[in-house]
Amino acid sequence: xxxxxxxxxxxxxxxxxxxxxxxxxxxxxxxxxxxxxxxxxxxxxxxxxxxxxxxxxxxxxxxxxxxxxxxxxxxxxxxxxxxxxxxxxxxxxxxxxxxxxxxxxxxxxxxxxxxxxxxxxxxxxxxxxxxxxxxxxxxxxxxxxxxxxxxxxxxxxxxxxxxxxxxxxxxxxxxxxxxxxxxxxxxxxxxxxxxxxxxxxxxxxxxxxxxxxxxxxxxxxxxxxxxxxxxxxxxxxxxxxxxxxxxxxxxxxxxxxxxxxxxxxxxxxxxxxxxxxxxxxxxx
Amino acid sequence: xxxxxxxxxxxxxxxxxxxxxxxxxxxxxxxxxxxxxxxxxxxxxxxxxxxxxxxxxxxxxxxxxxxxxxxxxxxxxxxxxxxxxxxxxxxxxxxxxxxxxxxxxxxxxxxxxxxxxxxxxxxxxxxxxxxxxxxxxxxxxxxxxxxxxxxxxxxxxxxxxxxxxxxxxxxxxxxxxxxxxxxxxxxxxxxxxxxxxxxxxxxxxxxxxxxxxxxxxxxxxxxxxxxxxxxxxxxxxxxxxxxxxxxxxxxxxxxxxxxxxxxxxxx
Numbered sequence: 001x002x003x004x005x006x007x008x009x010x011x012x013x014x015x016x017x018x019x020x021x022x023x024x025x026x027x028x029x030x031x032x033x034x035x036x037x038x039x040x041x042x043x044x045x046x047x048x049x050x051x052x053x054x055x056x057x058x059x060x061x062x063x064x065x066x067x068x069x070x071x072x073x074x075x076x077x078x079x080x081x082x083x084x085x086x087x088x089x090x091x092x093x094x095x096x097x098x099x100x101x102x103x104x105x106x107x108x109x110x111x112x113x114x115x116x117x118x119x120x121x122x123x124x125x126x127x128x129x130x131x132x133x134x135x136x137x138x139x140x141x142x143x144x145x146x147x148x149x150x151x152x153x154x155x156x157x158x159x160x161x162x163x164x165x166x167x168x169x170x171x172x173x174x175x176x177x178x179x180x181x182x183x184x185x186x187x188x189x190x191x192x193x194x195x196x197x198x199x200x201x202x203x204x205x206x207x208x209x210x211x212x213x214x215x216x217x218x219x220x221x222x223x224x225x226x227x228x229x230x231x232x233x234x235x236x237x238x239x240x241x242x243x244x245x246x247x248x249x250x251x252x253x254x255x256x257x258x259x260x261x262x263x264x265x266x267x268x269x270x271x272x273x274x275x276x277x278x279x280x281x282x283x284x
Numbered sequence: 285x286x287x288x289x290x291x292x293x294x295x296x297x298x299x300x301x302x303x304x305x306x307x308x309x310x311x312x313x314x315x316x317x318x319x320x321x322x323x324x325x326x327x328x329x330x331x332x333x334x335x336x337x338x339x340x341x342x343x344x345x346x347x348x349x350x351x352x353x354x355x356x357x358x359x360x361x362x363x364x365x366x367x368x369x370x371x372x373x374x375x376x377x378x379x380x381x382x383x384x385x386x387x388x389x390x391x392x393x394x395x396x397x398x399x400x401x402x403x404x405x406x407x408x409x410x411x412x413x414x415x416x417x418x419x420x421x422x423x424x425x426x427x428x429x430x431x432x433x434x435x436x437x438x439x440x441x442x443x444x445x446x447x448x449x450x451x452x453x454x455x456x457x458x459x460x461x462x463x464x465x466x467x468x469x470x471x472x473x474x475x476x477x478x479x480x481x482x483x484x485x486x487x488x489x490x491x492x493x494x495x496x497x498x499x500x501x502x503x504x505x506x507x508x509x510x511x512x513x514x515x516x517x518x519x520x521x522x523x524x525x526x527x528x529x530x531x532x533x534x535x536x537x538x539x540x541x542x543x544x545x546x547x548x549x550x551x
Contacts, residue, residue, distance in 0.1 A: 007457065008371060015367040016379070018360050022425055023385060026397035029407075033400060076303035083296040092304065094533075095311045101532035103486025105506045106525040109513055110314030113321050113522065120317055145310055177295055206390030209488035209506065213513055226392045226489070233396060233493065245393040252388035259388075260381055 030249050033242040045232075045243040050220045054228035054244070060136065061211075061224065062204045065143040069200055073151025074193060078185075080152075081159040099148050107145050108213020111138060134216030139224060142210035147203045151196030158192030159185075191265040198262060202255040206248065318529070322522035333523035341500045342508035343527060349416065349504070350484035353423040354477045361431025361480075362473055368432070369439045386428045391489025394425050399494045414496030419504060422490040427480035434476030434543075435469055442468055471545045478539035482532050 034042060045051060079085075080092065099107070114120050115132040125132060132138045166188065170180045186193075208226040215222045219231060225244055232240035323330050333339060368380055386394065400406075402421055403413040412418045442465070450460045488506040495502040503511070505528055512521035 011363060012367050012371050012373065015360075015364045019364065019379065019382070022421075022428065023382060025408075026394070026401045026425070027385065027389070029397050029400040030393070072303060072306050075299050076307070079296070079300040079303050083300065085300055092307060095307045097536060098311055098315065101482055101486075101536050103488060103506045103509070103525070103528050103532075105488050105509045105513075106318060106486070106528060107314070109509060109518065109521050109525055110318045112513065113317035113518060114314050118518075120313070141310070145314070148307075148310060202388045206388075206393070208390060208392040209510075212488075213510065226390050229390075229392050229396060230493070241396060245396055248390050248393050252385065252390070252393075255388040256381055256384055259384060 027249065030242055030245050033238060034246045037239060041239040042243050045237075045240040046247075048240065050223065050231075051228060051240065051244060053220045054223045054225045055247075057136065057139065057223065058205060058225040061140050061143040061207075062201060064140050065147050065204045066197060066200050068144055069148050070151050070193065070197055072148070073155055073196060074186075074189075076152045077155035077159055081156055082164065096149050096152055099146050104146060104207065104209025105213055107210040108142060111141055111145070111210075111214050115141070133214050134218075134222060136222065138214035139211050139222065142214050143204050143207055146207050146210050147200045150199040150203065151193060154196035154199070155189055155192045158189045162188045191262055195259070195262040195265075198255055198258045202252065205251055315529075318522050318525050321519055322526045324519055329519065330523050330526075333520045334527055336520070338499055338503070339508060339520070339524050342503050342505045343524065345416070345419070345503070346485055346505040349419050349423060350481050352420055353427060353484050354481045356420075356424060357427055357431045357480045358473050358477050361428070361476060362435050362469065364432045365435035365439055369436060383429050383432050386426050391426060391487070392493065395422060395490040395493040398422055398425060398490070403494065413494055414498065414502060416495075416502055418494040418496075419491055419502060422494050423484045423487055426487055426490050427483050430480040430483065431473060431476035434472045434479070438469055438472040471542050475539050475542035478535050478542060482535040482539070485531055485535070486528055 076092070076096070080089065085092075112119060112133055115125060115138065116122055117126065117133070119133075130137075132141065162185075166184050167180050170184050171177075175183070206226060207224075208230070211224055212227060212230070215224070215227055217223060217227060217231065219228075223231060225248055229241050229244045229248070232238075232244060322333070334343075364383070368376065368383075398418075398421055399413060401408065402410050402418065404411050412421060446464050447460055450464050451457075455463070486506055487504070488510065491504055492507055492510075495504065495507070497503050497507045497511075505524060509521045509524050509528075512518070512524070
């Protein structure tokens with residue numbers, strides 16, 4: 001018995017040690033480096049116009065990408081579960097999975113090839129004076145692309161689970177299609193939608209690679225929070241880089257909390273443990 | 285009623301149509317542009333770009349580093365899942381929750397913090413910055429959740445009677461793990477490993493600060509693509525992108541098959 005509990009402690013120490021070195025220590029360094037020189041520089045970093053503008057741009061991207069992909073996600077899940085098309089389901093499914101499998105840099109490249117100066121729509125856009133690449137719309141499009149799968153992938157299994165009995169009852173009793181959706185379907189899937197929205201928001205806040213390619217990186221203009229971290233680090237303004245990182249990390253922790261609140265409710269039958277990680281589930 | 289049903293069918297068609305249009309505009313057209321651009325100069329131009337020495341070096345590095353990361357993950361991920369399911373200690377639920385942190389934390393922030401711990405100013409005295417080891421560390425960080433979260437549910441549902449039977453027949457714990465538990469976990473481990481590989485191959489944000497991006501040494505495929513775009517060589521960028529695209533699709537397909545097999549196993 002002694003050797004059994006001995007090996008138990010060995011395994012525990014190894015697992016926790018690995019996590020401490022890889023996860024906990026690095027993340028606590030963000031806090032340490034942010035407040036290394038006291039609160040003054042932190043306040044300066046937070047009120048720097050470049051930071052404020054980066055925060056604004058990130059919020060704009062999140063504010064457009066999250067509602068757009070939520071509406072799309074619910075609609076697409078409804079179509080795929082309730083009225084699956086006879087042909088082409090595999091194509092729709094692989095397009096939904098693609099943004100997760102793709103390197104974010106490739107996403108940026110793809111947008112440049114379509115909307116850039118020499119891109120497919122480039123000529124028409126230039127003629128009409130519309131700027132997408134190196135400007136806010138490009139950043140928004142990149143964010144929409146990388147966050148597209150989360151809501152739809154979360155809602156599909158929940159819709160399958162709730163079935164159509166209640167909808168049919170409402171329909172038989174004379175409710176309109178819209179009434180059925182708002183009063184029956186949406187409340188039934190709301191936790192799945194909420195979980196998807198949390199994942200979408202987290203990914204949108206943190207997107208870096210795709211945005212880095214299409215932004216053009218004009219400080220104070222086309223820089224998001226993640227790009228601001230990078231830019232501040234490269235001009236050796238450590239406090240600004242770490243302060244912005246801390247803001248993003250706090251948002252990440254908030255996401256974790258929200259995930260742990262919503263996740264158990266989407267799958268009531270599995271109470272004890274997350275069935276799979278967010279990225280993982282969405283990848284299926 | 286027939287009129288109502290007809291209207292409802294039309295509305296259903298509209299929902300599907302709008303969804304497909306959105307997908308086409310956001311995903312399909314841009315990806316088609318990448319593929320088209322990579323073959324703009326014909327097959328030989330594509331081949332030249334993909335086999336250029338710097339592209340080959342970047343792809344090779346990415347492939348080898350990802351493979352290494354997957355092997356480490358298979359072991360550490362299973363270990364962590366084991367401790368989270370079979371062990372009990374104070375703060376376990378917190379440890380369970382922070383496993384998802386690499387997913388929630390922006391990759392560039394991950395890169396910056398790893399540089400703080402494993403860079404020139406390392407408090408541990410371990411400086412791997414701008415080396416290939418740094419790439420492995422960054423990839424280990426971002427892929428941490430996959431194997432853990434794949435193995436955890438399977439381990440949780442695993443019937444313990446067989447283990448107890450083995451133990452009562454005098455089997456040593458190591459033998460029981462190797463002969464009884466591991467075969468049951470293997471599909472889940474492989475499926476998590478495949479997902480880790482897919483993520484590692486395309487990773488950019490966490491690698492770009494810590495690797496130094498030295499061509500022929502620490503430049504991974506996604507950084508190579510990034511530099512090609514900046515250097516105004518979109519066709520070259522697109523060619524390497526297509527290689528990554530094919531690779532990620534293959535990995536996703538493998539993960540899907542393994543995932544299904546692992547679910548059948550524990551059913």
